[in-house]
């Protein structure tokens with residue numbers, strides 16, 4: 237168990253990250269993939285949960301391939317993990333970053349002919365081949381080479397001189413909608429585009445893509461959010477283990493008489509006397525202001541009263557016995573009674589955004605990261 241820099245006593249809330257559950261989720265996905273290799277996407281600092289901690293934990297289950305979005309995140313991960321794992325950079329090379337990328341031993345995902353030219357230029361100047369992934373756009377129009385650019389590469393293989401193609405990849409736009417015709421169409425286009433490029437391992441599936449079946453697996457899968465416990469099969473039971481727990485501290489409790497306004501704008505006014513508790517967590521910690529929800533104390537729901545503030549939320553604790561809850565006690569915001577997916581629904585967003593929006597004012601506790 238490791239602890240964050242903010243002490244438990246001083247923190248307003250405790251974020252507990254179960255690395256053992258992340259490892260179990262990785263093993264479940266690996267098993268589903270059979271012979272296909274399972275990488276781990278740890279972009280946005282491991283979806284907000286700590287990219288280095290997550291990668292270290294997954295290395296113990298044999299994960300040796302990681303994806304980040306930025307060169308800077310790749311450099312940080314390389315320092316932490318040492319020389320051996322492969323670290324791919326999804327957004328590729330910002331102009332001028334080639335040298336930094338190469339000296340950290342990162343593998344850029346080259347998304348355009350310009351990025352290819354820049355990487356080839358560095359390979360030529362340094363007199364050694366440089367590894368890269370090539371991304372093709374199979375139907376998302378976000379990143380990767382359009383079919384016409386792939387045709388240019390096919391027509392002039394010298395454009396890839398000095399580039400050691402480690403992976404050919406693309407990304408699915410609608411993987412979480414198994415009924416969507418887009419999936420089959422992207423699969424068809426990916427297969428066709430891949431044939432025009434040098435022979436290399438192929439990768440198409442994110443975590444939801446893994447659940448679309450074998451045809452989508454190819455040589456390497458790139459799961460992210462499911463590792464962190466979010467449901468990769470929306471609308472069906474979640475096959476993954478929960479990873480995150482968020483508990484906030486009670487700052488104070490009070491009796492509020494009938495007819496009082498609570499919080500900014502007095503959007504809530506008491507219809508009868510009640511007991512309230514103010515907790516030390518607000519929208520600056522990633523709990524969105526629009527997400528009017530509840531917390532839990534020993535499984536008992538405690539509805540929010542009035543608006544979410546920047547650093548605090550007021551709860552109705554009238555259903556608890558008097559003095560059941562006191563300053564310093566913890567209430568659950570994310571945990572067994574309220575999953576990340578539940579919180580996402582309250583906010584009108586997806587679990588990805590809830591996780592990556594979690595703030596940095598928590599005392600962090602990592603469970604279960606060690607070797608078994």
Ligand SMILES: *Cc1c(COP(=O)(O)O)cnc(C)c1O
Nearest residue numbers: 277407442443444458459460461
């Ligand atoms: C974020 C991302 C992934 C991982 O996606 P999940 O839905 O979190 O599994 C995989 N590949 C690419 C290109 C991505 O951008």
